Amino acid sequence: MSAVVLDKVTKVFNQGRADEVTALAEVDLTVGDGEFVSLIGPSGCGKSTLLRLIADLIEPTTGTVQVAGKDAGRARRDQDYGIAFQQAGLFEWRTVRRNVELPLELRGMGKGERKARAEEMLALVGLAEFAGHYPAQLSGGMQQRVAIARALAVQPPLLLMDEPFGALDEMTRERLQAELLGICAQTGTSTVFVTHSISEAVFLSNRVVVMSARPGRITAAIEVDLAARDEAARQSERYFEHVTAVRQALRGVPATT
Amino acid sequence: MRRVLAILAGLLALVALWEGYKAVGNPDGTVLFGVRVLPRADDLSMPHVWTVVQRLGKPELTGGRPVWIVVLQACLFTLGITAVGFLVGAAVGLLLAIAMQRFRLVERGLLPYVILSQTVPLVALAPLVAGWGGTIMPPWATVAVIASYLAFFPVAVGMLRGLQSPAASGVELMRSYAAGWWRTLVKLRLPASLPYLFPALRLAGAAAVVGAVVGEISTGTRGGIGRLIIEYSREATSDPAKVYTAMLGAALLGLVVAGAVSLFELPLMRHRRHVEVVTL
Numbered sequence: 001m002s003a004v005v006l007d008k009v010t011k012v013f014n015q016g017r018a019d020e021v022t023a024l025a026e027v028d029l030t031v032g033d034g035e036f037v038s039l040i041g042p043s044g045c046g047k048s049t050l051l052r053l054i055a056d057l058i059e060p061t062t063g064t065v066q067v068a069g070k071d072a073g074r075a076r077r078d079q080d081y082g083i084a085f086q087q088a089g090l091f092e093w094r095t096v097r098r099n100v101e102l103p104l105e106l107r108g109m110g111k112g113e114r115k116a117r118a119e120e121m122l123a124l125v126g127l128a129e130f131a132g133h134y135p136a137q138l139s140g141g142m143q144q145r146v147a148i149a150r151a152l153a154v155q156p157p158l159l160l161m162d163e164p165f166g167a168l169d170e171m172t173r174e175r176l177q178a179e180l181l182g183i184c185a186q187t188g189t190s191t192v193f194v195t196h197s198i199s200e201a202v203f204l205s206n207r208v209v210v211m212s213a214r215p216g217r218i219t220a221a222i223e224v225d226l227a228a229r230d231e232a233a234r235q236s237e238r239y240f241e242h243v244t245a246v247r248q249a250l251r252g253v254p255a256t257t
Numbered sequence: 258m259r260r261v262l263a264i265l266a267g268l269l270a271l272v273a274l275w276e277g278y279k280a281v282g283n284p285d286g287t288v289l290f291g292v293r294v295l296p297r298a299d300d301l302s303m304p305h306v307w308t309v310v311q312r313l314g315k316p317e318l319t320g321g322r323p324v325w326i327v328v329l330q331a332c333l334f335t336l337g338i339t340a341v342g343f344l345v346g347a348a349v350g351l352l353l354a355i356a357m358q359r360f361r362l363v364e365r366g367l368l369p370y371v372i373l374s375q376t377v378p379l380v381a382l383a384p385l386v387a388g389w390g391g392t393i394m395p396p397w398a399t400v401a402v403i404a405s406y407l408a409f410f411p412v413a414v415g416m417l418r419g420l421q422s423p424a425a426s427g428v429e430l431m432r433s434y435a436a437g438w439w440r441t442l443v444k445l446r447l448p449a450s451l452p453y454l455f456p457a458l459r460l461a462g463a464a465a466v467v468g469a470v471v472g473e474i475s476t477g478t479r480g481g482i483g484r485l486i487i488e489y490s491r492e493a494t495s496d497p498a499k500v501y502t503a504m505l506g507a508a509l510l511g512l513v514v515a516g517a518v519s520l521f522e523l524p525l526m527r528h529r530r531h532v533e534v535v536t537l
Contacts, residue, residue, distance in 0.1 A: 087426055106435075
């Protein structure tokens with residue numbers, strides 16, 4: 001069974017009005033179980049829209065979206081995914097730990113279990129000692145790490161991430177990339193990851209999906225087969241070959257791999 | 258400690274302003290082109306602060322209880338009415354705000370009337386309420402209804418703004434958690450509205466005091482500070498300091514209500530304090 005299946009999905013905003021925009025046109029995409037897929041493309045190519053369709057935060061104009069073999073709406077109600085946005089979007093009146101606990105709370109998890117899980121997730125993103133702080137007391141990058149911990153807290157079978165590392169510095173970014181890969185490998189989580197960064201997409205993904213704008217459509221899908229994904233891989237020749245391939249695809253040159 | 262000093266300094270400044278104007282102002286007031294631009298500074302219009310304070314200690318009528326006890330008792334009576342009016346008004350405002358947030362149609366249909374309600378002069382409305390309500394409730398309750406009529410407005414408008422304040426990302430996050438309207442309200446909208454609620458409650462508190470005082474006067478309810486202001490102002494020509502004692506009482510009432518709101522606010526807004534950003 002595939003984690004995500006999009007079948008001829010079209011999304012038109014403000015349909016029938018003067019400011020009508022076709023964000024996505026006839027997009028087909030399948031994300032296999034345990035697969036890590038990155039969506040990359042210029043601003044306005046509809047990659048965030050695609051992610052929000054999978055999350056059932058918006059509905060497709062035509063076509064169908066299936067998550068975990070179910071209709072996307074059903075999957076959302078069953079909470080089959082965790083999501084992290086560009087902005088951290090933390091609740092300022094909750095401490096860091098209680099922010100991470102929020103999705104667990106809504107799932108009806110017991111207090112003690114919730115606390116333990118939240119602390120575990122905060123340790124993962126390196127913020128264990130900030131559990132009692134309020135979001136306003138943290139820097140933007142730290143807030144983003146809390147948001148990632150919150151998305152991971154429910155240990156979802158599908159992880160949706162919309163440029164989650166965009167606001168982070170290079171060092172933190174690379175560390176969190178490695179940790180995200182570790183978590184995904186360990187738990188068999190499927191991931192759809194929206195990014196602007198070619199190197200990030202190549203390092204993280206099994207497959208990089210390249211999109212073009214106006215109307216948003218998929219122009220190429222590049223399989224990435226790195227032997228390992230560690231510091232050495234970032235320097236390897238195969239890695240740079242893939243980076244070049246993605247770059248060419250983004251420019252509209254036919255892919256060579 | 259610094260806050261106490263600041264309050265004392267504020268009080269002193271007020272007294273200095275009053276007495277300063279009395280010292281330099283024209284006893285007959287300043288008239289410019291036939292319009293009085295500055296008030297009379299004579300003892301009849303502006304008694305000395307210490308005269309007012311002294312008046313508090315003297316008996317109300319010869320052989321009666323001292324004025325401060327009478328004023329305090331009237332304050333307590335009106336405080337009860339204000340509290341009831343405030344609580345009822347705040348509850349009504351809260352429910353209206355929630356209904357308006359929940360249903361766009363209610364907001365469109367109701368909000369203009371909510372605003373319109375406050376343009377009706379209170380003195381015109383109060384006798385009506387007394388007339389209708391007088392048959393089913395005691396006089397103090399009709400006054401509380403008038404107070405709540407003024408108090409609900411800031412809460413309804415402020416809370417609506419507060420409930421609508423969460424960013425789209427927060428609402429989407431709740432949607433991604435499959436949280437329905439009620440849980441989004443409890444976990445997101447209500448906590449997010451608190452910074453809007455407390456200023457609204459302060460306004461509502463002040464409005465409830467005004468409503469109670471004016472309500473007492475226009476319905477002729479006995480025992481409260483509103484009645485006392487009317488009674489004492491009749492003696493203003495012979496005993497000008499007396500009416501100021503009643504006004505001090507009304508001001509005290511407002512302070513007590515504002516203080517009560519602050520007490521309620523402190524534990525709920527803890528996260529707003531100490532916002533030193535850690536940069537790591």
